[in-house]
Amino acid sequence: xxxxxxxxxxxxxxxxxxxxxxxxxxxxxxxxxxxxxxxxxxxxxxxxxxxxxxxxxxxxxxxxxxxxxxxxxxxxxxxxxxxxxxxxxxxxxxxxxxxxxxxxxxxxxxxxxxxxxxxxxxxxxxxxxxxxxxxxxxxxxxxxxxxxxxxxxxxxxxxxxxxxxxxxxxxxxxxxxxxxxxxxxxxxxxxxxxxxxxxxxxxxxxxxxxxxxxxxxxxxxxxxxxxxxxxxxxxxxxxxxxxxxxxxxxxxxxxxxxxxxxxxxxxxxxxxxxxxxxxxxxxxxxxxxxxxxxxxxxxxxxxxxxxxxxxxxxxxxxxxxxxxxxxxxxxxxxxxxxxxxxxxxxxxxxxxxxxxxxxxxxxxxxxxxxxxxxxxxxxxxxxxxxxxxxxxxxxxxxxxxxxxxxxxxxxxxxxxxxxxxxxxxxxxxxxxxxxxxxxxxxxxxxxxxxx
Amino acid sequence: xxxxxxxxxxxxxxxxxxxxxxxxxxxxxxxxxxxxxxxxxxxxxxxxxxxxxxxxxxxxxxxxxxxxxxxxxxxxxxxxxxxxxxxxxxxxxxxxxxxxxxxxxxxxxxxxxxxxxxxxxxxxxxxxxxxxxxxxxxxxxxxxxxxxxxxxxxxxxxxxxxxxxxxxxxxxxxxxxxxxxxxxxxxxxxxxxxxxxxxxxxxxxxxxxxxxxxxxxxxxxxxxxxxxxxxxxxxxxxxxxxxxxxxxxxxxxxxxxxxxxxxxxxxxxxxxxxxxxxxxxxxxxxxxxxxxxxxxxxxxxxxxxxxxxxxxxxxxxxxxxxxxxxxxxxxxxxxxxxxxxxxxxxxxxxxxxxxxxxxxxxxxxxxxxxxxxxxxxxxxxxxxxxxxxxxxxxxxxxxxxxxxxxxxxxxxxxxxxxxxxxxxxxxxxxxxxxxxxxxxxxxxxxxxxxxxxxxxxxxxxxxxxxxxxxxxxx
Numbered sequence: 010x011x012x013x014x015x016x017x018x019x020x021x022x023x024x025x026x027x028x029x030x031x032x033x034x035x036x037x038x039x040x041x042x043x044x045x046x047x048x049x050x051x052x053x054x055x056x057x058x059x060x061x062x063x064x065x066x067x068x069x070x071x072x073x074x075x076x077x078x079x080x081x082x083x084x085x086x087x088x089x090x091x092x093x094x095x096x097x098x099x100x101x102x103x104x105x106x107x108x109x110x111x112x113x114x115x116x117x118x119x120x121x122x123x124x125x126x127x128x129x130x131x132x133x134x135x136x137x138x139x140x141x142x143x144x145x146x147x148x149x150x151x152x153x154x155x156x157x158x159x160x161x162x163x164x165x166x167x168x169x170x171x172x173x174x175x176x177x178x179x180x181x182x183x184x185x186x187x188x189x190x191x192x193x194x195x196x197x198x199x200x201x202x203x204x205x206x207x208x209x210x211x212x213x214x215x216x217x218x219x220x221x222x223x224x225x226x227x228x229x230x231x232x233x234x235x236x237x238x239x240x241x242x243x244x245x246x247x248x249x250x251x252x253x254x255x256x257x258x259x260x261x262x263x264x265x266x267x268x269x270x271x272x273x274x275x276x277x278x279x280x281x282x283x284x285x286x287x288x289x290x291x292x293x294x295x296x297x298x299x300x301x302x303x304x305x306x307x308x309x310x311x312x313x314x315x316x317x318x319x320x321x322x323x324x325x326x327x328x329x330x331x332x333x334x335x336x337x338x339x340x341x342x343x344x345x346x347x348x349x350x351x352x353x354x355x356x357x358x359x360x361x362x363x364x365x366x367x368x369x370x371x372x373x374x375x376x377x378x379x380x381x382x383x384x385x386x387x388x389x390x391x392x393x394x395x396x397x398x399x400x401x402x403x404x405x406x407x408x409x410x411x412x413x414x415x416x417x418x419x420x421x422x423x424x425x426x427x428x429x430x431x432x433x434x435x436x437x438x439x440x441x442x443x444x445x446x447x448x449x450x451x452x453x454x455x456x457x458x459x460x
Numbered sequence: 461x462x463x464x465x466x467x468x469x470x471x472x473x474x475x476x477x478x479x480x481x482x483x484x485x486x487x488x489x490x491x492x493x494x495x496x497x498x499x500x501x502x503x504x505x506x507x508x509x510x511x512x513x514x515x516x517x518x519x520x521x522x523x524x525x526x527x528x529x530x531x532x533x534x535x536x537x538x539x540x541x542x543x544x545x546x547x548x549x550x551x552x553x554x555x556x557x558x559x560x561x562x563x564x565x566x567x568x569x570x571x572x573x574x575x576x577x578x579x580x581x582x583x584x585x586x587x588x589x590x591x592x593x594x595x596x597x598x599x600x601x602x603x604x605x606x607x608x609x610x611x612x613x614x615x616x617x618x619x620x621x622x623x624x625x626x627x628x629x630x631x632x633x634x635x636x637x638x639x640x641x642x643x644x645x646x647x648x649x650x651x652x653x654x655x656x657x658x659x660x661x662x663x664x665x666x667x668x669x670x671x672x673x674x675x676x677x678x679x680x681x682x683x684x685x686x687x688x689x690x691x692x693x694x695x696x697x698x699x700x701x702x703x704x705x706x707x708x709x710x711x712x713x714x715x716x717x718x719x720x721x722x723x724x725x726x727x728x729x730x731x732x733x734x735x736x737x738x739x740x741x742x743x744x745x746x747x748x749x750x751x752x753x754x755x756x757x758x759x760x761x762x763x764x765x766x767x768x769x770x771x772x773x774x775x776x777x778x779x780x781x782x783x784x785x786x787x788x789x790x791x792x793x794x795x796x797x798x799x800x801x802x803x804x805x806x807x808x809x810x811x812x813x814x815x816x817x818x819x820x821x822x823x824x825x826x827x828x829x830x831x832x833x834x835x836x837x838x839x840x841x842x843x844x845x846x847x848x849x850x851x852x853x854x855x856x857x858x859x860x861x862x863x864x865x866x867x868x869x870x871x872x873x874x875x876x877x878x879x880x881x882x883x884x885x886x887x888x889x890x891x892x893x894x895x896x897x898x899x900x901x902x903x904x905x906x907x908x909x910x911x912x913x914x915x916x917x918x919x920x921x922x923x924x925x926x927x928x929x930x931x932x933x934x
Contacts, residue, residue: 051734133736144726153720253704273593
């Protein structure tokens with residue numbers, strides 16, 4: 010077996026196509042690694058800047074309280090203090106960028122913040138580059154590597170059939186299983202080794218975040234399983250009595266359908282069938298609510314005109330009450346929006362069964378901590394925290410005394426645990442498909458010996 | 461000689477029709493493209509309905525806000541909502557990834573919000589389903605798959621040499637093969653183009669004169685792009701020993717040109733000219749603003765003195781205007797300097813990224829056709845920046861109108877002054893003006909040049925293919 014393996018490896022390495030595939034894989038992995046590092050660095054730099062500005066803001070409040078000479082100096086603290094929230098950096102932002110380019114991960118919450126306008130800091134990644142897409146290891150594993158495997162494997166056995174050497178090759182190798190193993194291992198290695206080396210390089214050069222190594226191992230396991238799925242498909246196509254040209258055409262067709270067409274259609278169909286409510290309407294309704302609430306409040310509270318402590322507090326209460334009223338009116342729209350998105354998500358999850366690569370890609374993003382579910386969970390936790398912060402600050406407004414440093418320190422702190430990665434189903438499905446297709450292929454190849 | 465070549469062309473077309481695999485693939489691409497037209501039509505129509513309704517509702521809210529302090533109204537202000545022009549049926553461009561609504565409030569230049577891509581349910585994104593996507597990605601793949609065997613298969617069967625010895629010369633053979641593949645491409649693309657034009661005409665806001673030119677240039681550019689694909693397919697087929705080899709090489713080229721190079725270009729551009737993280741950008745603006753007067757506290761003594769001098773009075777009480785209104789306007793002026801600098805720097809980063817990415821057009825024509833397609837559809841980054849700039853100009857003019865009203869009528873009352881509700885109707889509505897075709901042409905001419913260079917390369921490849929066929933027959 011070892012001799013056969015050595016022979017096949019030598020033969021493969023003499024083929025220009027195999028060398029071209031190796032060069033392409035190395036190039037793709039290198040670029041994915043560099044691009045991944047840039048993404049990770051940007052994520053860390055953004056969080057560092059946010060931590061610094063939050064700390065500066067807290068220092069300014071502390072100084073204001075310490076240097077206050079009377080209640081007037083700190084009267085407006087309930088509307089000026091804030092609670093900064095930030096999602097921890099994803100474990101593997103450098104592996105699968107997922108939705109990092111478009112999702113906000115920090116916000117500053119105060120008495121005037123509303124859940125529908127919670128994230129005012131929009132990511133500034135160039136939309137043009139986002140539209141073109143970027144290279145990350147996830148893309149290499151799910152999109153590029155399968156096509157490279159197809160290039161290496163479309164003629165795995167079909168070419169022997171075409172040349173009439175199939176029986177001879179089978180006889181020389183001893184058994185079809187040995188022949189397949191000897192031909193498969195070096196071909197898989199050409200694609201898998203650069204991928205694994207890039208994973209190791211990113212782990213060694215990246216930050217030491219708790220859980221990162223474990224996540225990387227799971228990520229790699231799923232990526233390998235995804236490639237084994239493709240290899241099983243390639244081997245099965247080779248078990249049919251078809252020409253190398255037909256095998257190439259069929260594999261390219263399967264790849265195009267599973268990787269390009271079905272995922273793009275899945276998202277388009279989900280959006281067409283379950284369109285989300287209008288974001289524009291949400292804005293307009295919130296503004297209408299704001300004006301109505303302001304007018305109602307001013308009619309009911311003539312004391313607002315006074316320029317003393319009582320007047321200031323009344324003004325702040327007005328702000329809080331209007332905010333709460335608008336929140337109440339916009340909340341059904343926001344909930345409808347979230348419900349629609351959840352429905353869309355469910356539909357996409359069901360349709361994903363038609364495309365194992367899409368399933369694998371989303372699972373890889375989930376392991377990396379860059380998927381939609383994680384950001385949704387963060388938004389939900391932020392909205393809950395906002396309610397707690399506003400409730401605390403509103404209670405401060407009801408008191409007769411001004412806020413002290415102890416009160417500021419007592420503002421609820423944000424804590425959020427990212428949801429566990431959602432990959433088991435993808436791994437199980439890919440594993441089951443791979444096992445089933447491999448069993449069929451081996452059975453078909455086994456029958457060849459009897460011909 | 462011509463008869464032999466015509467017979468070859470007829471044979472190829474018959475083979476294509478009889479080969480169910482290719483027929484089904486072509487049909488699938490055609491159906492996908494037509495579905496893309498329908499999906500884009502519904503998306504744009506729905507977006508425009510939502511936008512018009514929301515804008516009307518918001519205008520009503522603005523007009524009916526009653527007596528109010530102009531600065532309070534300036535904080536409330538209004539939103540700029542970006543329309544989608546009918547041409548976006550062809551190519552959604554950066555639309556899904558860029559915010560389509562900007563809050564034009566006092567004191568702040570806000571970045572656009574509401575990115576439609578945020579509402580996508582999956583992180584797996586190989587592009588937005590559209591006519592442009594089908595023509596950019598799937599059409600070349602289909603042409604490559606169909607074209608791979610056109611000459612290589614003749615060589616495999618030994619019929620290539622037979623054809624040449626029976627009178628068909630290499631030039632006419634290549635021309636006929638080119639014609640066959642060209643006809644297949646046309647059969648697929650003409651219905652798509654017709655459906656897209658019909659969809660554009662049916663959408664509200666269509667402007668026949670301007671859009672006619674844009675569609676014509678758009679179609680011509682795609683014709684060049686697909687011609688390049690056709691020629692590459694024929695050339696590779698002519699130079700390959702077998703159909704399967706030709707197919708693998710062509711699929712490899714397709715992978716490189718459509719999935720690798722544009723993404724590499726985007727990744728390299730992001731590394732060469734990195735955009736600042738949003739948090740860093742916000743912190744820098746906050747730091748700049750911290751050194752500047754807000755307009756609320758009256759702390760700018762130098763400004764107060766200059767106002768007193770301008771009005772020839774010695775005390776604030778003698779001023780014929782509201783000092784608070786003037787201070788607010790001064791604060792806006794200073795803030796705008798900061799915004800101009802910071803947002804200017806950000807736009808410069810985007811421009812450098814665009815230039816870096818554009819270079820990849822030399823390696824893959826897809827990058828150039830993407831730029832041309834987005835620009836002509838009015839969905840490129842230049843159009844997005846035009847929207848943002850127009851919204852910012854509108855914000856500034858509206859805030860100035862409101863501050864001036866407070867300065868003029870708010871003497872002695874300042875922030876307690878309530879403006880006459882008639883003021884709200886004098887505030888103009890934001891109307892986005894798409895970039896004119898002349899400006900678009902200036903932006904995309906380098907991409908057009910690159911595409912034409914690809915066309916020249918295609919002719920060179922054709923000549924090489926002819927020579928290769930002639931020499932292989934000897």
